[in-house]
Amino acid sequence: MTSSPSPADTSDIAQAPLLSVNALSERLVTQLVDEAASLRIAISRTEAGTVIADAGVDAPGSLDAGVLIARICMGGLGRVSTRMSAENTPLWPVMIDVQTSWPVLACLGSQYAGWSLSATKEQTGGKKFFSLGSGPARALAGKEDLFTELGYRDRHDHGALVLEVDRLPPQVIVDKVVNDCGLAPERLTLIVTPTHSVAGTVQVVARVVEVALHKTHVLGVDLAEVVEGSGCAPLPPPAPDGIAAMGRTNDAILYGGRVHLTVQHDAVARRLAAELPSSNARDYGRPFADIFTAFNYDFYQIDPALFAPAEVWISSLESGATYHGGKVDAALLQAQWGAP
Template sequence: MNPHSPALAGVELSLNRQVQPLVEQLVAQAAALRVAVRRDPLGPTIVDAGIEAPGSIAAGLLIGEICMGGFGQVGLRSGAVDGWPSWLEARSSQPVLACLASQYAGWSLAASKEETGGKKFFSLGSGPARALAAKEALFAELGYRDRAERGVIVLEVDRAPPAVILEKLLRDCGLAPEALTVVLTPTSSLAGTTQVVARVLEVALHKAHELGFDLSQVVDGVATAPLPSPSPDGVEAMGRTNDAILYGGRVHLAVRGGDDAARDLAQRLPSRNSKDYGRSFAQIFKDVEYDFYKIDGALFAPAEVWVSNVDSGRTWHAGALDMDLLRKLWLDAE
């Protein structure tokens, strides 16, 4: 538990209002981005970014910014000199708001076979609508809840959510049916892989929170990670996005406060502090019989961390990328 005051207490910025121009852009440019847009019979707008529609990396970049509530930027750059051809960069000058109050996939949305009338459904919701519902204990800790007339949520799924889930979203977010947009991004798609790897900064913020660092002292952040090709296998696709961050994620945080706290954060944050470090995430997941809770929590962190204290001007560095491991996992031999 963070012993400090809520990081977003008094913040009046609205994620869901800020993000609306990006949502409108996604819908307006659907054909160019290779996504499909339809209106569900219940009223919400459904954006398919990789189930029936092919989707694209460009769609994933835009969805990554939507996940950050419009308070972050996600870009693509060439980076072959770093050992992989394509790299994502995520940055924000409102990192706690953009990453933890919005981008973090923390809203559990589940429905039984009886509720769906067929196959059970489960997804973790990410994006601005989380802050409208504020169902997670995290929002009380952050001291933030959004109020807006429109909302958007992103689901990592390979099928559209059933009516019972849409009804729950509308009820918990307090939205009129036509005011909700639901974006669907299976991890095995181009857009899905892209938007998950774009969470590299968010992973660092979440780990900092778990370590008890005072999030109100985090003032800026920028992060990069290599972008792998998606895999048609669901577990392998999830493994690649995690490996991109655990072994290829590089984060630079700007913080305020004491040097001791900044130095401690840099030293404790990298993924190599985990006993599970050094193997592919897909293999680790299989070894624990697909139970996330059996994985060492210290693993969920970027590979390399730089922490700069803007009050003292000092910077600390810990961890390192393991591009040899990623190339071994991702690159086919000639």
């Protein structure tokens, strides 16, 4: 009797150094700039030539812009699209679908909003500025410990960074990103997507697989286990209030997000199916905006287990089995957003 072979190391961590997330997303950035008028975004340049793409501050932005920005965020290694949900599964009329064959590199090496960028009012000459940077330029700067864990740094002569904030970045932030990324100013593109904008709503909800990867990392699972990732989440209507908008985008994933991951080993698949869903969290069951307000607008007081998709399927290459955990809460979403 012969034993089954162990699954090969098909993880993107092992193969990541072969790819540049900035090179792969460069054509998408070019498309964003070239098609700015039809995408309803505004393009400006600093005196040194850095491109600023306004996708929701003064320009209205659009759903199509949000989809393209989400693809840029994933370093050109993910597919993002929208669809109308089927009549017999009326979770919400419009859904966002995400798929990547490079889940660790696309989601954590690029899409994750992990670069903290801030400036004092003295530095800006006005009011203080804060934003988390996401997208491929993070891998050029390598300011986060995460890149040491991933064993990945990018090298490319162009870069793009997405800022989820309601104002355009001051020059001091532009200069910092340029210097930390080692780029010529004219070869950096900064894309601004407020959460309350259409494009901002899209690009945040398109993080449904990334949220699953981040929770996997928080659980201490070896990221080399994860070899494929797909997911979907409902696309809520934008809210004019920043806290409400953040609540809606988080609820879309925490209570409506569905993710399928393929991992190397059976034991990992079993564990993730049991521990990954958001329902494991102490704070689960209330709208995110209510939770955030109750903790005095401090993310760090919220149980980190909450930041996860609502429902998961985890498939094992070792056994061929698929394990399921969690469930969506359509009633909570519909009560917050209005019936579909």
